[in-house]
Amino acid sequence: MNESATKDDVVLIAKRWKNKRGSLIMALHGLQNRFGYVPRDAAMELAEQMDVPLARIYEVITFYNYFKLKSPGKHVVSVCMGTACYLKGAPKLLKHASESLNISPGETSADGEFHLQMVRCVGCCGLAPVVTENETLLAKVTVDSLEAHLCKCKNKEKEKA
Numbered sequence: 001m002n003e004s005a006t007k008d009d010v011v012l013i014a015k016r017w018k019n020k021r022g023s024l025i026m027a028l029h030g031l032q033n034r035f036g037y038v039p040r041d042a043a044m045e046l047a048e049q050m051d052v053p054l055a056r057i058y059e060v061i062t063f064y065n066y067f068k069l070k071s072p073g074k075h076v077v078s079v080c081m082g083t084a085c086y087l088k089g090a091p092k093l094l095k096h097a098s099e100s101l102n103i104s105p106g107e108t109s110a111d112g113e114f115h116l117q118m119v120r121c122v123g124c125c126g127l128a129p130v131v132t133e134n135e136t137l138l139a140k141v142t143v144d145s146l147e148a149h150l151c152k153c154k155n156k157e158k159e160k161a
């Protein structure tokens, strides 16, 4: 995981929710929204940023089935369906990603390489429409730029094989 991307993302999420009611759960939602699960280093950073013991964070994560501790796929592709992204063509991007990866939103490919999901606003509405692939944020995405990125991921996996 790219450390500075993670730290920046967590700082943003913590800033948004710190000192608000129910803030820890909302911040964890934010993390899972961003990464598709709650990575350990992100949980540690969140503990520091929100001044909450790490044990408390894990208590919450393990209490709610919703939170995942492991990445559901090697490449977690998240299409933002928040209002700004939706209005700028997110549904078309989701449809394309689904066809290109041959999985529906919420599914993981049989080989475990890709997981596709819809997420709500990731906090970068000015860059809409936004898609993330793990810690990489793609801005002002078009069907072509999305396909180019997915191809890059697929080729990377082929090279490794």
Ligand code: FES
Binding pocket: 080, 081, 082, 083, 084, 085, 086, 120, 121, 122, 123, 124, 125, 126, 128, 129, 130
């Ligand atoms: S609606 Fe997509 S980033 Fe805000």
